[in-house]
Amino acid sequence: MDHTCAILMEGLTKEFTAGGTKVVALERINLSVIEGEFLCIVGPSGCGKTTLLRILAGLESQTFGRVFIKAKNPEKPLTSMVFQGDSIFPWMTVEENVAYGLRIKGVSLKQRRAIARDYLQKLGLVRFAKAYPHQLSGGMKQRINVARAFVSDPEILLMDEPFGSLDEQNRLILQQELLKIWEGSKKTSLFITHSIDEALLLGDRVIVMTAQPGKVKDIVDVNIPRPRDILTLRETSGFTALYKRIWQLLQEEVLKAKATELVNSPVSSSKRHRKNTQEGKT
Amino acid sequence: MSMEILSFLSPSLILVLWEVFARIGVVDTRLFSSPTRIFCTLVPMIYSGELLYHTLISANRIILGFLAGAVPGVILGLSMGLFPPIRVCLMPIVSATFPIPKLAIMPLILIVFGLGETSKIFTIAIGVFYLVLINTMAGVMNIDDIYMDVAKNFDATRYQFYTTVALPGAMPMIFAGFKLGMGTALLLIVAAELSAAKAGVGWMVWRAYDMFDIEKMFVALITLAILGYVFSYILDFLERIFIPWKNGRR
Ligand SMILES: Nc1ncnc2c1ncn2[C@@H]1O[C@H](COP(=O)(O)OP(=O)(O)O)[C@@H](O)[C@H]1O
Numbered sequence: 001m002d003h004t005c006a007i008l009m010e011g012l013t014k015e016f017t018a019g020g021t022k023v024v025a026l027e028r029i030n031l032s033v034i035e036g037e038f039l040c041i042v043g044p045s046g047c048g049k050t051t052l053l054r055i056l057a058g059l060e061s062q063t064f065g066r067v068f069i070k071a072k073n074p075e076k077p078l079t080s081m082v083f084q085g086d087s088i089f090p091w092m093t094v095e096e097n098v099a100y101g102l103r104i105k106g107v108s109l110k111q112r113r114a115i116a117r118d119y120l121q122k123l124g125l126v127r128f129a130k131a132y133p134h135q136l137s138g139g140m141k142q143r144i145n146v147a148r149a150f151v152s153d154p155e156i157l158l159m160d161e162p163f164g165s166l167d168e169q170n171r172l173i174l175q176q177e178l179l180k181i182w183e184g185s186k187k188t189s190l191f192i193t194h195s196i197d198e199a200l201l202l203g204d205r206v207i208v209m210t211a212q213p214g215k216v217k218d219i220v221d222v223n224i225p226r227p228r229d230i231l232t233l234r235e236t237s238g239f240t241a242l243y244k245r246i247w248q249l250l251q252e253e254v255l256k257a258k259a260t261e262l263v264n265s266p267v268s269s270s271k272r273h274r275k276n277t278q279e280g281k282t
Numbered sequence: 283m284s285m286e287i288l289s290f291l292s293p294s295l296i297l298v299l300w301e302v303f304a305r306i307g308v309v310d311t312r313l314f315s316s317p318t319r320i321f322c323t324l325v326p327m328i329y330s331g332e333l334l335y336h337t338l339i340s341a342n343r344i345i346l347g348f349l350a351g352a353v354p355g356v357i358l359g360l361s362m363g364l365f366p367p368i369r370v371c372l373m374p375i376v377s378a379t380f381p382i383p384k385l386a387i388m389p390l391i392l393i394v395f396g397l398g399e400t401s402k403i404f405t406i407a408i409g410v411f412y413l414v415l416i417n418t419m420a421g422v423m424n425i426d427d428i429y430m431d432v433a434k435n436f437d438a439t440r441y442q443f444y445t446t447v448a449l450p451g452a453m454p455m456i457f458a459g460f461k462l463g464m465g466t467a468l469l470l471i472v473a474a475e476l477s478a479a480k481a482g483v484g485w486m487v488w489r490a491y492d493m494f495d496i497e498k499m500f501v502a503l504i505t506l507a508i509l510g511y512v513f514s515y516i517l518d519f520l521e522r523i524f525i526p527w528k529n530g531r532r
């Protein structure tokens with residue numbers, strides 16, 4: 001593992017057995033994530049993107065293969081994950097949610113409050129510090145969700161379609177914010193998305209995964225200079241070519257996934273993200 | 283505004299009708315008394331301190347019994363919700379004993395604990411215990427897995443997990459259990475004071491029955507209603523303090 005490599009995966013394989021049948025979610029993933037890079041992951045749904053992040057987050061263990069995550073600073077948490085769907089605690093105020101990682105680390109109330117305030121200031125959310133999540137819109141909840149992961153200051157940030165459930169306007173605003181925050185911190189990040197635009201706006205590289213079983217199909221370097229801007233992104237030279245390239249790779253896999261979905265029974269794969277996927281269940 | 287008037291008017295109307303029917307003889311005052319007669323019995327009982335004395339005795343039993351049932355109910359409910367082995371061990375026992383009517387075990391309680399305060403408090407405690415236990419356990423088990431994952435991803439210790447996820451997550455259900463338990467406590471106080479009591483609002487009911495003192499019986503019933511109201515008010519108040527995130531929901 002050379003010194004610029006933050007994560008190294010070797011032959012990473014994950015199998016699930018559900019109802020007697022074996023599902024290979026990930027198959028022999030070999031991948032290294034460079035320190036300080038923003039790596040986007042795209043792929044048809046059910047290809048194992050979430051599973052990959054959950055393994056890195058320590059929430060799932062691989063069936064075969066190895067994962068190394070470099071811990072530069074033992075004080076810092078290794079990873080923080082922004083979960084797909086609504087995962088901020090309904091029983092905590094905005095401020096408490098944002099400071100959750102600090103609380104777990106044992107940072108004093110006064111100090112973590114100051115840090116959370118500072119962060120909310122940046123997002124223009126200070127006046128909601130004492131509000132509870134059910135009083136917030138979907139866009140604000142997702143900001144808190146992302147903020148909670150950033151504030152805990154981990155070695156690696158893992159984000160699972162954080163803006164997937166938002167409407168277009170909110171998505172644009174949150175993308176812009178994330179871009180700004182991230183470019184200020186250059187934290188090693190893995191980001192799952194189903195939007196090619198989003199991947200090209202945020203990513204240094206884009207991993208395209210195959211339909212189930214999930215493998216790395218190709219890796220696309222996004223050589224669009226930073227700092228980037230949503231407004232001018234599409235006019236950047238190279239954008240269209242990159243977009244086309246990723247779409248072609250992705251299209252093949254999406255069609256493949258569709259085809260197998262028709263062959264197999266259609267229910268099995270989408271049933272799992274239990275109670276939490278529906279929005280606004282408060 | 284008019285709604286408030288209406289909600290005040292309808293009980294008043296019943297009282298007026300009751301009084302009128304009692305006076306003209308449509309209602310048998312030997313069985314159902316009348317508002318003015320009840321009032322005339324009530325006032326001296328308030329002044330003499332008699333009513334307060336019985337009320338405090340019953341309230342004391344209810345509070346002690348409630349705490350004696352609710353505290354172990356919450357602790358055991360949390361453990362059973364969080365640890366499948368504990369749940370698997372204890373659930374059959376709980377399921378088998380829960381359906382036994384609490385009134386049916388009163389004689390056994392009297393034999394075991396004697397005729398003193400303990401048996402009355404225990405009777406209430408056992409009724410409260412099951413309802414709190416079952417609600418707490420369900421509350422913990424219904425916490426969405428995603429919140430557990432968040433805590434785990436942040437490397438929360440076991441203790442941190444309890445205080446930041448399990449307990450607050452189950453809190454709404456715990457309070458639902460408290461409220462059900464309080465209803466049962468009020469039911470059981472009357473039964474518990476039937477046997478071997480010398481004071482209490484429940485005792486007043488039975489005493490009035492022995493004496494065929496309908497007015498006193500109504501006074502006791504009114505007192506029980508007020509007790510019930512006060513306790514549910516207190517629980518609502520505590521709920522707002524302990525579950526601030528619930529405000530304005532629904
Ligand atoms: N806990 C689990 N039990 C059984 N099967 C699972 C589990 N988690 C994921 N899977 C299966 O693994 C595959 C990949 O899932 P997931 O990682 O959620 O895909 P994605 O995030 O790319 O949509 C799916 O077929 C899914 O059904």
Ligand SMILES: [Mg+2]
Pocket residue numbers: 049050051084160
């Ligand atoms: Mg997913």
